[in-house]
Amino acid sequence: MTGEKQKHEILESALDFINSSHSSSRREFFLMTGGLIIAFSASGAKAAKEGPVIIMDQAEGLVIADPTKCVGCRRCELACTEFNDGKASPTIARIKISRNLNFGVNGIPTGQRGGGAWGNGLVIQDICNQCPHPVPCANACPNDAIVVRPPTNARVVDSKRCSGCKMCRRACPWEMMSFDSGTNKATKCFLCDGSPKCVEACPSGALTYAAWRDLTGKIPPRVAPTAIVAPEKAQTCNECHKK
Amino acid sequence: MERQEEVRANILNIIRDRSESGRLISAEEILTELKRRGLLTSEEIKPKTHLETALKQALQENRDVKEILAPNGVCYYYSVRRLSETYAGILVLKSENPLWLIAEVVRENSKRYPRPVPVAGFMESPFDLTLEAILECLRVMGEDKEYQDIAQTITSVGKTFLYSSRHLDPDYASMLAEWLDVGQADNP
């Protein structure tokens, strides 16, 4: 959205240049790409709206999970990956149960005194909050590969742009970014375009697809984020927030 | 014509909604509900004939909607999409004639599955009979020759089952009761 158009124009002309010069020398190449970086930075400094992609739109919906109904069957994880990716993979699943299944969110140190099947039975289902602005995973992505997809406005990984750097994984305080080592791409909950497969699959009705609301302040983070946000992206904050 | 179709559609919705919540509905109650939902004009709030015609046609056109006659002569309606004939049969009898209900359930089970029926089951939903009511029915049955076929058997853990001797002999009934109450759980 913001900044897309100019960046694309720059990219396209650069690509034209590369494609047309069959024998562009190494020097020419570096000159050209160097120019790109400067051009991008320049465009960032000058007109933030035409710079990096910053998601502003709210998501329309959210998967809400009731841990008191979760029976630990993991069919949500399996539906998410089998029906979307053609393979069963709790590791890639975009709703995450397995890590809380046995010992709860606080894990092994709580032994049999915490949550999970070994503790009090509660299984917390970790879901993507579809964060409002500022969206940590999107902002951390150096390739602007996490975008908003209508009609749900879910925050979605555009796999064509994803370079597999995993910076998004470092950015999410809830560790909800998945990484598919088969395709070498990040992936995350995209709400299955409005009909979440996990919700449909749950045999105890523990999951609901509901109107979006901000849960980021309500669900405790799992980790402290360690992502590095590209300076040009960070600088765009000033466009709206500068005094 | 369209208006009548609309009335019929409303009637069907009401019947199906009521079935969805696990209950039957009489013609009287349909009329009340139509009024309550504001679906009838003032001229249409007339004697039952108008409703009866609409109901009859709705029944004819929709195979899922059934009519069932209660012992007190009242007709009830339901949709088999949401409420089974079995369940409708139980609902219609339980308040009007629990005696007949118990006998019918016992006879049907003894014939069809075949198996005896635990007495305690009649206290649970949807029968919801009290123990006193059940015992009273059993007492009456014991004295009425219409119900001579209704017999009892007690399992090894003291649970009473009823069966109809028209379809099950005592040994068979006793064996089946034991199997249902004790055997299946002992052979998990």
Next chain:
Amino acid sequence: MAKHGGWAGKVLRVDLSTGKISTEDTLEKYRDYLGGTGIGYKVIWDEVQAGVKSFDPANKIVYGVGPLAGTGAPCNGRTAITTLWPTCWPKALVASGHMGGQFAAELKYAGYDAIIIEGRADRPVWLSVWDEKVEIKDARQLWGQGIRRTTIEINQQMGPEASVAAIGQAGENLAPMSVVMNSYSHSAGGVGGVMGSKNLKAIGVRGTGSVRIAGNKEEWEKLIKLHLSLLGANNQHVVPSNPQPWAEHYNAGSRWMASAGRRWGAANPSIDTGACEPHNLNRIAYRTNNAAYFLGDKAWQHTVRGNGCTACPIRCHTMLKVPAVSAKYGIPELGQNTCVGLLFGRAFFKSFPDGPKGQTAIEACMVGMYLADDLGVWDNYGQLQRDFQALYYNGIFKRKVAEKEFNSYSWNKYEQGDPTFLFELLPRIANKEGELATALGLGTGHLLERWGIPEQEWLENHDLLYWKLGHPKHHSNEDAGQCGVIINTQYNRDAQCHSHSNFTRNGLPIEVQKRLAAELWGSPDAVDAVAAFTPMNAHKAKMAKWSLLRKELHDCLSLCNWMGPWVASPLKEREYRGDDSIESLLYSLATGDKKSRQELDTIAERIFLLHRALTIRDMGAKDMRTKHDTIPDWVFTDPKDKAAFSKGTIRMDKEDIKLAMDMFYEEMAWDKETGSPTKATYRRLGLGTVADELAKRGLLP
């Protein structure tokens, strides 16, 4: 990234004697055997000689899963464990146990279809399988600890998602009546001691990979939904236990217990299970409450939720919260298990002051689970407890056990139904303390021999439910007449086949069952109403064959035979029909190897035949009819001496059963006189080399 759909592609082989760790290509070596028990029997046939005993280093243990394990196919969480069985008496023969939980799926995600354990470690070890990184680790710190501590300590090393299959003290001490357990409450009986004999304390598996679905993902989604739509409750009971608005039928004995007003009382806040209309696939998990089924209505208020295996929506394990046990017995207020595992504690006692479904019975179950599932004691499908009652109340304990030891047990507590008695008994069995406990820990066959009790006494006793070879019956004539009897003759431990009993107990009226039976086995006469059995016919033999083959198929694919097959359904619009092709549809789409129902059943037959061949080889006998396929005398009796085939008895007739075995052997194309598979049959099923080997030993008919 997996090469194949379904299969992970590798079989892990670990030699504990040498420390050698290697892998094999699953499809190259075991394609014709699918997985699970298929791989198990193949390995035992090829690599373990006749005469090897259970605790010899030469014995092997094969933890096998199938191509469907780890997928979203409903009910796929089973691991089949094949080995020479310690409680099989008088001689160890091949058998398999099964455990549910998360182990099977995790093994697939780690990249393996099976683990073969060979040899014996020279000191306690545990096996760490972390994707492609496999290590034999020192378990000396874990040795002597219970299953619970062992599991947690391994999870500390491997992370909370790792699945740990561990033995307790019972297995360490080589008590044949011991289990391996994973995921808190999922055990495989009989295997604990074999692992103990190899000094293998546990296997921890962590898998971050995936299982590929070969077929089109939209088609797979449709198929999964079809399968889900056909599910009933536990044991594929397809009618509710009391009348529901949507239900045409109901059955007081059904495990479909959900109803408005029946709540998961210990959930916070409590949850009403409700009507569970069968088209609502988001309520499948509420249908079953096995604690309530076995322990009565009181169990509802103690129910936190259901639990169970990966991918299974049924949740046949019930998680119970009983606050009273904490103060009373010093045990955690939470416990979970199902069926025989749930009833472990209760089954010892003849009676309780407040009855079999009172509070004390529940407490006995909690104590039993707490002890047995940590010590890793097995109960041989309730035979341990039945034997215990008989041995006590018939004065045999008193006679066989020295006075001092006998008096060291609080028998008054036992007779009063005091659950604290279990604290005296179960640890002693696990630790082989004393003659009584040691004998019990051997299993029925060896116990009878040790104490000079003729097996005949057990074979005649109507209440002990003993069948043969040291094991009890498992769904026999009480469930399905001759079909059940045939099934129970075929294995080297209790049959563990539910194909037939799931059907006969599904709760549908007999006329509906007969209609379905006609479609499945050729005639409505294949099934009788329970206790109204009729003489043998060829269709019952067909049903027996189908039951056995499907059980074997499930054990190879990783499908739960306690749920399948799915030939009946709760759907009126299908006239309660299920789908006899579900297994082949799932297999074909998941693996990309298209097989029809008949083709897959043929593979199952091959695997079942290999089990038969192994039994013949290791018994050194070809006359299976008289030497192996035996039936206890009590099957031919009735407490009221009612005649066979009269209404109200499950008594079988000797001549009729002879005919039943004839017809079964014919159905299987085995030699009718001996019940031994013929060379032609072995060949037809691709087991020509097996036939040759048996021929060399003079074991072909």
